[in-house]
Amino acid sequence: MSFAIASGVKPEYGIYTAIIAGILISLFGGSKFQIGGPTGAFVPILLGIVIAYGYENLLIAGLMAGVMLVLMGIFKLGALIKFIPRPVTIGFTAGIAVIIFTGQIGNFFGLSGMQSHEYFIDNIQEIATHFHTISLYSVLIAVLCLAIQLLTPKVLPKVPGALVGIVVSSIIAAVFFSDQIQTIGSTY
Template sequence: MGAHFFIDQFKGYNTSAFRKDLIAGAIVGIIAIPLGMAFAIAVGVKPEYGIYTTIIAGTIVAIFGGSRFQIAGPTGAFVPILLGVTMQYGYENLLIAGFMAGVMLLLMGLFRLGSYIKFIPRSVTIGFTSGIAVIIFT
């Protein structure tokens, strides 16, 4: 991935497209920032940590994401998991746990392990998602 890749991304990009991207970015920010704050509070950390995380993660995905149309933001499914980490290890270790999870995801991507998701039965995925929903709503 060289300089040509980045230059090619902006071919045909004009003021009209920039205006639309600016509006879309503002809308995503208006939604993602309060959501990040709410999730931070739900996990037991200060709301400003949710703001920092939302902005940093959004920037990283915008730069390194796999699609020009990709949107990233906080996800409610992580709240019960992160709350468990916070309760067991304290919020001081939450950053370490998040960093380790990121490294694991990066390694799985580098070794192309995403294709193994097909071996997880759909019923397990649905059960996991439903269980997270029940935990969030109770």
């Protein structure tokens, strides 16, 4: 769901994709122990496609990418990855992190009226333009969730911090701030 939202589509499409991709990976994967799923690298690519060409063309782009990946597998082109310089890989990964981060700043601060843009600088300008709409309740819940995620592994190492953070902060938001904070249900 989070990758779907960050990619500019409805959260239910993330669930559908996870189910379909899980079945396809299980059927056609290279190992019976293979675990597959979405990665953060897809977020800026998909968001760019949705913004530039609309949701309707996302399926076409996905099918084209799938065909290209299958052909690359058939022709054993994966071995060419060794020729890509490490700084290129690091830069690509850092760029993805920056794009995802800037795409979520508005949600973290509870900014309203924002639109996603194709270019990084346009998104920064959008944040600056709408920063006066900051929701202190959203910031409080976001910081609480982040703190719980970071502290849980130190206190309860066998319990996933992300799960505890989401559950605890969601309960607190629902009980104390239900009218002041946007939820996935109220947004979509």
